[in-house]
Amino acid sequence: MVAATPITAIGAISGTAQVGVQLTAGALTPAGTASYQWMSSATSGGTYTAITGATAVTYTPVAGDVGNYLEVVATGTGSYSGTVTSVPTAAVGA
Numbered sequence: 001m002v003a004a005t006p007i008t009a010i011g012a013i014s015g016t017a018q019v020g021v022q023l024t025a026g027a028l029t030p031a032g033t034a035s036y037q038w039m040s041s042a043t044s045g046g047t048y049t050a051i052t053g054a055t056a057v058t059y060t061p062v063a064g065d066v067g068n069y070l071e072v073v074a075t076g077t078g079s080y081s082g083t084v085t086s087v088p089t090a091a092v093g094a
Contacts, residue, residue, distance in 0.1 A: 004081035007032055010074050017070060017089035022060045025072045025086065032080035040068045044088050065092040 011026025025036055038054035041047060048071055051059070061070065069088040076082050 002079070004076065004079055005030060005032060006082040007034060007074065007076045007080050007084055008082065010072070010084040010086050013070070013072060013086050013089050016093075017061065017091065018093040019061050019063055019066060022058050023070065023089065025057045025074060028074060028084070032076060033078045034074040034076050034080060037073045037075075039071050039073060040065060041071075041088070042068055044069045044091075061092045063094075066094050067091050
């Protein structure tokens with residue numbers, strides 16, 4: 001059995017943290033397959049909670065996200081393992 005390759009990093013989220021503007025998770029290191037979960041917090045260094053249904057590589061902020069900070073968690077799938085968390089976005093603008 002071949003051991004899974006660990007994902008060690010995720011790049012910065014691209015896009016502007018603004019309602020209606022699509023954000024995209026950064027590239028994985030090494031490039032691999034992963035599942036995604038977008039997270040939200042009232043403060044940059046606060047406790048992040050999962051955004052229901054936000055499990056794609058992209059996420060488009062909605063009105064309820066205004067003022068919150070977003071990050072994305074990637075968990076390796078298939079022949080990849082490990083979990084990495086992005087740097088948070090700026091506060092979401094209206």
